[in-house]
Amino acid sequence: xxxxxxxxxxxxxxxxxxxxxxxxxxxxxxxxxxxxxxxxxxxxxxxxxxxxxxxxxxxxxxxxxxxxxxxxxxxxxxxx
Amino acid sequence: xxxxxxxxxxxxxxxxxxxxxxxxxxxxxxxxxxxxxxxxxxxxxxxxxxxxxxxxxxxxxxxxxxxxxxxxxxxxxxxx
Amino acid sequence: xxxxxxxxxxxxxxxxxxxxxxxxxxxxxxxxxxxxxxxxxxxxxxxxxxxxxxxxxxxxxxxxxxxxxxxxxxxxxxxx
Amino acid sequence: xxxxxxxxxxxxxxxxxxxxxxxxxxxxxxxxxxxxxxxxxxxxxxxxxxxxxxxxxxxxxxxxxxxxxxxxxxxxxxxx
Numbered sequence: 001x002x003x004x005x006x007x008x009x010x011x012x013x014x015x016x017x018x019x020x021x022x023x024x025x026x027x028x029x030x031x032x033x034x035x036x037x038x039x040x041x042x043x044x045x046x047x048x049x050x051x052x053x054x055x056x057x058x059x060x061x062x063x064x065x066x067x068x069x070x071x072x073x074x075x076x077x078x079x080x
Numbered sequence: 081x082x083x084x085x086x087x088x089x090x091x092x093x094x095x096x097x098x099x100x101x102x103x104x105x106x107x108x109x110x111x112x113x114x115x116x117x118x119x120x121x122x123x124x125x126x127x128x129x130x131x132x133x134x135x136x137x138x139x140x141x142x143x144x145x146x147x148x149x150x151x152x153x154x155x156x157x158x159x160x
Numbered sequence: 161x162x163x164x165x166x167x168x169x170x171x172x173x174x175x176x177x178x179x180x181x182x183x184x185x186x187x188x189x190x191x192x193x194x195x196x197x198x199x200x201x202x203x204x205x206x207x208x209x210x211x212x213x214x215x216x217x218x219x220x221x222x223x224x225x226x227x228x229x230x231x232x233x234x235x236x237x238x239x240x
Numbered sequence: 241x242x243x244x245x246x247x248x249x250x251x252x253x254x255x256x257x258x259x260x261x262x263x264x265x266x267x268x269x270x271x272x273x274x275x276x277x278x279x280x281x282x283x284x285x286x287x288x289x290x291x292x293x294x295x296x297x298x299x300x301x302x303x304x305x306x307x308x309x310x311x312x313x314x315x316x317x318x319x320x
Contacts, residue, residue, distance in 0.1 A: 002166040002193065003116040007276045009162075009249040033162065036083040036247045037112065037142055062117055063139040063150075070143075082246040082273065087196045089169040089242075113242065116167045163276040192277065196243040197302055219303040222277055223310075230303075 005032040010042040011055055011071060023073045024058070033067040035060060040074060052076070085112040090122035091135055091151060103153045104138070113147040115140060120154060132156070165192040170202040171215055171231060183233045184218070193227040195220060200234060212236075245272040250282035251295055251311060263313045264298070273307040275300060280314060292316070 017025040035041065040054040059070040097105040115121065120134040139150040177185040195201065200214040219230040257265040275281065280294040299310040 002168045003119055004164065004166050006162040006164050007247075007274065009276055009279070009281060032117065034114070034247065036249055038145075039083055039249070041249060059141065059143040061139065061141045065118075082248045084244065084246050086242040086244050087167075087194065089196055089199070089201060114167065116169055119169070121169060163279055194274070197272065198305075199243055219301065221299065221301045223299040225278075 003032065005034055008033050008035045010044060010047075011035070011057070011069065012044050012047045015045060020070065021072075025055075025071055025073065027069045027071065029067045029069065031065055031067065032062050035069065043071075043073065083112065085114055088113050088115045090124060090127075091115070091137070091149065092124050092127045095125055100150065101152075105135075105151055105153065107149045107151065109147045109149065111145055111147065112142050115149065123151075123153065163192065165194055168193050168195045170204060170207075171195070171217070171229065172204050172207045175205060180230065181232075185215075185231055185233065187229045187231065189227045189229065191225055191227065192222050195229065203231075203233065243272065245274055248273050248275045250284060250287075251275070251297070251309065252284050252287045255285055260310065261312075265295075265311055265313065267309045267311065269307045269309065271305055271307065272302050275309065283311075283313065 011027065013027055017027045020026045035057050037057045037060060040056055042051050043053055043055040044051055053073060054075040055071040055073050057069055057071045059068075061068040091107065093107055097107045100106045115137050117137045117140060120136055122131050123133055123135040124131055133153060133156040135151040135153050137149055137151045141148040171187065173187055177187045180186045195217050197217045197220060200216055202211050203213055203215040204211055213233065214235040215231040215233050217229055217231045221228040251267065253267055257267045260266045275297050277297045277300060280296055282291050283293055283295040284291055293313065294315040295311040295313050297309055297311045299308075301308040
């Protein structure tokens with residue numbers, strides 16, 4: 001009894017994002033993953049790679065052991 | 081910095097659920113609320129009220145400081 | 161990148177609890193497990209077993225991929 | 241019913257940390273705050289301030305609506 005999940009502090013796209021608006025992207029990840037919404041977080045292509053900037057997650061959907069994210073890319077500057 | 085959320089161990093409907101399938105219901109709750117998916121949990125009309133049975137959450141969606149649940153009502157028996 | 165954890169809605173002791181006060185017990189579980197504190201939750205010896213009553217978690221400590229709980233056993237009645 | 245908590249992706253010390261070892265610090269924060277353990281995260285003095293480097297949380301303790309962190313300061317370089 002208990003639901004496995006993963007706490008995440010950054011978005012790692014692995015190049016799987018799909019553009020769904022001007023600066024808005026959708027990304028599907030396996031398992032239930034918890035990210036903060038509405039807060040700028042780091043975004044990378046690979047976890048060991050360099051930061052590509054900052055993004056704000058607008059929506060998280062959990063279903064069938066899958067996480068669907070919608071995020072807005074906001075900045076190339078990873079330090080703000 | 082930090083995302084407020086609430087950890088929940090049961091579904092409290094306050095009578096706001098909408099039937100969306102034979103045993104399937106949709107429910108909207110304010111704020112970001114974390115519930116376990118895919119596991120039978122208690123369901124009540126009010127938090128102080130009696131258990132109405134067990135339900136399994138099939139989908140959680142978080143967006144705009146709101147939590148949208150889709151759950152299946154599975155049992156009138158709260159002890160399993 | 162990401163921290164695996166498990167969301168739990170009840171305490172399953174597997175008989176490993178240690179009494180540390182009149183109604184207070186300590187329990188060690190593997191991995192990082194998230195439980196609600198300060199709220200009555202169900203307590204069982206095995207996850208398929210019957211409820212033994214209700215307990216309130218007073219402290220959670222996470223370290224070295226282990227979760228240490230301190231809880232107070234409050235009631236034999238699992239419905240409140 | 242439900243436990244309020246806050247999801248955090250960085251450590252904000254507000255200068256309240258206490259040194260407890262060579263590179264190890266203790267920090268007390270109000271409320272139940274969830275951070276990733278065992279993973280390098282950003283550390284700042286104020287949330288709007290600049291990154292002071294990276295730290296790894298070694299222990300989190302939740303009790304009496306308070307979060308106690310023990311972390312190791314690992315790097316002045318915020319990009320790794």
